[in-house]
Amino acid sequence: MKKVLIFILFLSFFSLFGCAKSKGFTKTIFVFDTTVTINLYEGDEANVDDIVDILNYYHKLTDAYHTYEGMTNVKSINDSIKSGQTEIEISNDLASILRVPKDVDAFFHNNIKTNDVVMLGIGELTNIWKEAIKNRQLPNEDTITQIVQDINDGKYNYEVTTSATTSATTSVITVEENSKVQFDLGAITKGYVATIVHNYLVEKDIKKYMIDLGQSTILVGEKENGKGFNVGVSGTNYVLKNVKNSFIGTASILEQKTTINGKTYHHIIDPRTGYPTDTYDTVVVVTPMHNFDKTDLLSTFFMINPNALSFFDGVNLDYDYHIHFFKDGKLLNGVLTL
């Protein structure tokens, strides 16, 4: 009898361990106009603070609505271009972000031209549609037509160069006279920053983590128990099972959309037409860590360009991208692996 009691006591004791809360550090902050959650299952609180500092720095650098003392950011660049400046000195950190679309072109051996489809300088067009969604009123058709014409005429083009005449820590952004360029880096910032955060985690040898930069950009290592994460796809019943050591980049219309005259309009705009795309509701790109810095942009690229696959015909890519296309809550055409 005594042994049975001892056994039950042991069982109860271990059951208590089962109920113990998992260790680790969690912090939620609001940057890039979204809620960001940092979960570290190893390391210490100082690591969380370092990541918060990285996120805050890039939030300020890419902020299109506020300026910050001693920093040339997207808002100050846009203001300078509006005032007629054609050459603006920027930090190399910002220059690196602005170069991402061209880097993607090169990454895919110029088989795809993301820079032609995901344009960072068409903030004016993006803002027109954001206002339209807000006010549930379609923008003026002539205004859209004019912007598309200006895009075709190169008025939204820009160049980023690291000039020999400037110090090593700065670059120069050059636009044409009477340029229409207004930057909106929403399509790439979070993916780019996730790269920086990932580099930090590698440097600190932290392998167990999950960082959710507002659903569209998720960085996962391993769970505390070494297993992967189950990633649900918003607006669907689809779950990506056991995902670890990966980057998940998502372009989705579900958060910012409205219905006008029975048709759905959202914030992801095809610069070739000036209008929102309507092929997919959501595109999710999952890629292993070594490729993830381009993934965020690629999800938007595939969203805008449904015929993108034709660019890959006959091309032997060594990269491992898993692309999921969703429409009306359903996965279309299986999972594409590149």
Added chain:
Amino acid sequence: MKTYLKTHLLDFIIIGSLLFLALISLIIIESVANTKSVKAEIYLKGELVLTIDLDKETTEKEIAISDNIKVMVKKGAIKVVENNCPSGFCMAQGYSSSPAKPIICAYHGLYIKLISNNSSDSDIDVVAG
């Protein structure tokens, strides 16, 4: 007394085993029941403003989150019923009871995250969207 215990040892073992099995069953039943239990964390611009254990809500009730936002909760579910955001998409979403269906209002930086109280390997850990 010793003799009594000795002669009824088998009975005690059987009773003890049955109690033990009952205890294990109770733990299993509790764990299965709790799997569906959900709590809602409500964030405004990254600040956690309220946590609601939706499992404990017995009747439908309205809760003010800010001057502009009100939510309605009932057992296991939550929805936004008042929000002065232009699109109103968060209100159109209706009740959500699954971690896979968070409620988001980009305009106000509202993020209602649903979390399973008892997570298992098959639960959703994070939502892409």
